[in-house]
Structures are given as C-alpha cells and as structure tokens.
Amino acid sequence: MSTLPYEIVVGLEVHLQLKTRTKMFCACPNRYGAEPNTLTCPVCTGQPGALPVANREAFSLAMRVGLALNATIARSTKFDRKNYFYPDLPKGYQISQFDQPITADGSLRLSSGKVIGIVRAHLEEDAGKSSHTESGTGSLVDLNRCGVPLLEIVSAPDMRSSAEAIEYLDALKLLLRHVEASDCDMEKGSLRCDVNVSIRPPGSSVFGQRVEIKNLNSFRSAGRAIDAEAARHHALITAGGAVEAETRLWDDEKGVTRLMRKKEASQDYRYFPDPDLPPHHISEEWINDVRKTLPELPEQRMARYQRDFGLSEYDAGVLVQDKKVAVYFEECAGLAGDAKAAANWIGADLFGWMNENKQDLDASCITPARLAALIRLQKDGTLNVPSARKIFAAMIGNAQDPKDLVATLGLGQVNDRDAIMEIVRKALAANPKAVADLRAGKQKAAGAIVGFVMKESQGRANPALVNELILEILPTL
Ligand SMILES: [Zn+2]
Known part of the structure; x- marks a missing residue:
C-alpha cells in the first residue's frame, strides 16, 4: 500500500465523570475545585481495612446513558480490580468492570445519518491528580478526584476520518448533556477521550495495527492527533516498517504523538473480581424507573421542531445543540405565537451577540418573555426590521420593557x-x-x-x- 491512499479507522473511548452527589464507593462529596486533599476518606485514599460501598445514583446515571444510547442494561454486573502502580492511585488498583459492564451493545446516530456502534460502557472510579513542581524538585498529589465515578464509553471502530470522530464526539456530548449525566466540561476533566487509530488500504476488511493516543484535551486536538498518527503509520509502512501496539501521548504544541509505553494487554492488569463488592443485580423495575426519567433526546426534539413548528432541519439542529437554548426557544415561541420568528431571532441575533461577546444565554438579560414581546411588536406593525434590531441591541443589559424602549428611543414604526x-x-x-x-x-x-x-x-x-x-x-x- 506504499504509494496508495489509505483509509483511517478510528474507535473512541470516552471517560465521563458522572454528576453524582458523592463518590463511587464512599460518602465523600463529588465536587470539582475544592482545596487539594480535603474531599477524602479512608476508602478513597486506600487505607487498609476500609470497605467500598457502590453508589446507587452512579448506577442510575450509567443506566440513563445506556438507555439513551439504545444499549442493553445488564441484569447482573460486577466490579473487578485493575492492578497497576501509579502515585495518584493509593490502593495500587482501580475498581473497574472487566467482563460484566453495566451496559453494552448500543448505537449513536450522527447528524450525517451514519450509525456508530457502542461496544460497551462500564463504571469505574477516577484516580487522583498529580502535578509536578516548576523547579522539578518534587511532585504533588491531590486525591480529591480519587473515587469520582466514571463511565467509560467504548465505541466500535466505525469512524473513517478525523472529521467523523469529531462528529461522533459532538453527538455524544450533546446526548450526555441532555440526559444530565455529566456536565461534560473538558476543561475540568469531566469528559476526556482517548482515540484508537489504525490505517488500511481502502476497501480492505482487515484492521491494521492500532495505536492508542491519550492526553487529548479538546475535540480539535483529537482530530489533529488522528490525522498526525495516521500519517505516521503511513510513513512507517511506506518505509518498510511496521506499526507497533503502543500507547502514545499527543503533543498539541508540536502536533506530534510521542511514545508513552508499549501497550499492555489486559492480562498485564491481572483483573480479578473485587472481593469487597458483591455482584449487583439490576431489576427490570429499576430499569423501567430510570427509563421514565429520560428526557426527550436531541434527535426526537429535532424531529418535533420540524414537524410541529415547521422549522428547517438546519434551524431545528441549531436549537437542539444546547438544552438550555431549546427550553428558551420553546418558551419564547409559545409566548410570541410565532416559532419561526423566535428561531430566527435566537439563531441570528441572540447567538450573534453571545458569540461576539463570549457570553452565556443568561447574561443577555433578554428573557424568553422579553424577546417574545419584541417579536409581537414587530408582528403588530409597531416596529419594522431595522428598528426591531435597534430595540434588540438596547435590550441587552437593559431590563426595561421593550414597549417602553420603543417610546424612549422613538423607534415606533410610522404607519400614518x-x-x-x-x-x-x-x-x-x-x-x-x-x-x-x-x-x-x-x-x-x-x-x-x-x-x-x-x-x-x-x-x-x-x-x-x-x-x-x-x-x-x-x-x-
Ligand atoms: Zn472518600
């Protein structure tokens, strides 16, 4: 395949911190940003004799994600010890799920219509966080993150380009935010992803040797890392070499991957069932209870906007990208009695202002009711389009009623x-x-x-x- 083009094959592992009140196996608060080592106890710091107790809320959240991904929820699931040594892991092992993940066999539809397989999603605990002093004389460890519940979502190797991988990550994040399983904030580490990359001749059904890349702190980095790694494989093979099973780190500044370690096989982790945690049985009733709490999912919401409000696929897609925006839109459309106008104002003017000023929806002081009032002023002929835009601009950061603003600014439309x-x-x-x-x-x-x-x-x-x-x-x- 030396001179031939190649096909990229990508699979993704997403680590999601679940938004529970307490940690996975102890009663310590699951909270980001506290003083180092203040949210710890004998269980999450691995003291001898301390016993873990599994968090029911984490199970429920994992089940919500599983159901939203059309996956099967296991009726019987258990925890295993994954043994490895690292300073941020005081127990010397991570409690994870090896052969009985809580949920498996799901799928996720991308906006392109392509369906990506979800192999499994399993519960586990997060490790602590180590940092190294600037002088290089020492290392510090913060164990607050130890024991934070994680759901590792493993996709099938179904993606064929970096763009498709990013599309998958966007769709997954949107879904996860809708089901309120996590805040999905990559900067705070509540959503992290590893990518598995290999290449093969186009049309081949055999997979090439895959390499795992870690340390990706944005979707954009993930996309760049995939392309750089695929190019590295191609160069290796072109030169007569072979790709080796490795775990590599992404260097975002240099735009290259670096060897971290030769890939471990699962036997290197010496998995065995955790004797401190009994197997868990999940009843049909519990699954049904969780199913009832599932909100409308983005894909369903989009279809409803097109069907009930007559919005275009594009407009509907823009509005469902953020649940907060979708809720805002529905309230505004109801009050204004004009969904299309509400979609236009939000999609063009409100988003325009938010992007330009890097602001959140709440910061504008334009509530759904006030935007609806503006739309009604336009509909009843009080305002024409340019004047309505001027009133909109005046409404940002000004709580005055739009009607009063029309009078104050003398912008009422002349219909005489x-x-x-x-x-x-x-x-x-x-x-x-x-x-x-x-x-x-x-x-x-x-x-x-x-x-x-x-x-x-x-x-x-x-x-x-x-x-x-x-x-x-x-x-x-
Ligand atoms: Zn604890």
Missing part, C-alpha cells in the same frame, strides 16, 4: 399614510431618474425611492406601506 405620503412625494421629486425608470417598468428603481423615504424617516417608515404608496401615486404624477 398621510405622513408617509408626504415623504414619498418628496422622494419622487428628488429622484427624477428613478421615477423615469419606474415608468419604463424598471421595478428595481423603486429601491432608491424607498431608501430615500427610510432615510428621511430615520428608518421608521413601514416599508410595505411605502411601496404601496409609490405605486399608488406614480400614475398620478
């Missing part, structure tokens, strides 16, 4: 026929060339007249009325 007719006459007198063109049937010439009227009226004239009056007066001139 006589007043507008007067300006239209003035406009026609000032634009003899446009008048001649109009008479000759050149409809485009009306633009100059309308523009003049809008300028004269400081943007307040009702444009529909202006057009109507031009046509009315023209034959009489």
